[in-house]
Amino acid sequence: MEIDLNADLGEGCGSDEALLDLVSSANIACGWHAGGATAMRDCVRWAVAKGVAIGAHPSFNDPANFGRKEMDIPASEIYAGVLYQLGALAAIVKAEGGRMSHVKPHGALYNQAAKNPEIAEAIVAAIHDFDPSLLVFGLANSNLVDATRKANMVAIEEVFADRGYRADGSLVPRKDPGALLDDEEAVLARTLAMAKERRVQAVSGEWVSINAQTVCLHGDGAHALAFAKRIRGALETAGIEVRAAHAAEV
Numbered sequence: 001m002e003i004d005l006n007a008d009l010g011e012g013c014g015s016d017e018a019l020l021d022l023v024s025s026a027n028i029a030c031g032w033h034a035g036g037a038t039a040m041r042d043c044v045r046w047a048v049a050k051g052v053a054i055g056a057h058p059s060f061n062d063p064a065n066f067g068r069k070e071m072d073i074p075a076s077e078i079y080a081g082v083l084y085q086l087g088a089l090a091a092i093v094k095a096e097g098g099r100m101s102h103v104k105p106h107g108a109l110y111n112q113a114a115k116n117p118e119i120a121e122a123i124v125a126a127i128h129d130f131d132p133s134l135l136v137f138g139l140a141n142s143n144l145v146d147a148t149r150k151a152n153m154v155a156i157e158e159v160f161a162d163r164g165y166r167a168d169g170s171l172v173p174r175k176d177p178g179a180l181l182d183d184e185e186a187v188l189a190r191t192l193a194m195a196k197e198r199r200v201q202a203v204s205g206e207w208v209s210i211n212a213q214t215v216c217l218h219g220d221g222a223h224a225l226a227f228a229k230r231i232r233g234a235l236e237t238a239g240i241e242v243r244a245a246h247a248a249e250v
Helices: 037-050 075-095 107-115 117-130 143-150 184-197 224-237
Strands: 002-009 025-029 053-057 100-103 135-139 155-160 199-201 207-209 214-217
Touching: 002 053, 002 224, 025 037, 025 100, 037 053, 037 075, 053 075, 075 100, 075 117, 107 117, 107 135, 107 143, 117 135, 117 143, 135 143, 143 155, 184 199, 184 214, 184 224, 214 224
Parallel strands: 002 025, 002 214, 025 053, 053 100, 100 135, 135 155, 155 214
Antiparallel strands: 199 207
16 A cells, blocks of 8 residues: 655745655645745655655645635636746756656645636646646545546645544535644544545544555645644554655556
8 A cells, every 4th residue: 555645845845855855746836926046946856866756736826825815717717827937837847857746736726726616627738738737636535636527637636634624525614613624633543544445524523535656745834844743743653654655556
């Protein structure tokens, strides 16, 4: 059994290089919600040196809200914005001798794509037209996963061990109670259940089936790095190999 561990990098958390020793995939912010050219280059260099899969982490152009505010913009603008950000990261990846393997949207763009087919299709169209061989990371059971597969591309279904789930498989919004789990033992147990049993318990008590192919590790908390080490260790102790997502998974 194997699973991918991914982390969002280049967002100013200060532990990017250390997290790259623990994850198998890195989602690098492309400057629209956080980061910028220098941060992107640093993260790419570290990822290349450590053999970690490199992915783009595009967002709405909204640094004031860290890309977490929902936006109502035309699909054509979403397409153009994603394409723009992919190009920026790809230039740095090429210059550093790496290869871009996947794309994971950020924040509100990610969550709106999970619910809205039009937004999901705009994102997928941009990725497809840029490079149809790129993997697309999307919330398990979401419209982004569906849109990717309809485009004959590879979707990698993502789960969040420290986020609350609703009975429909969506994430509890960050502003609502139960959105973030801070009990480390509970999060560890959930991570193993997601990886081995392919299910998660919603805040309402129901069990939701999920095809956990990649687990997101958040690196922006005070104890995030230490806890990321615990999650990696727990998976390995349970006999689950941590390995970058790849096309053969679906």
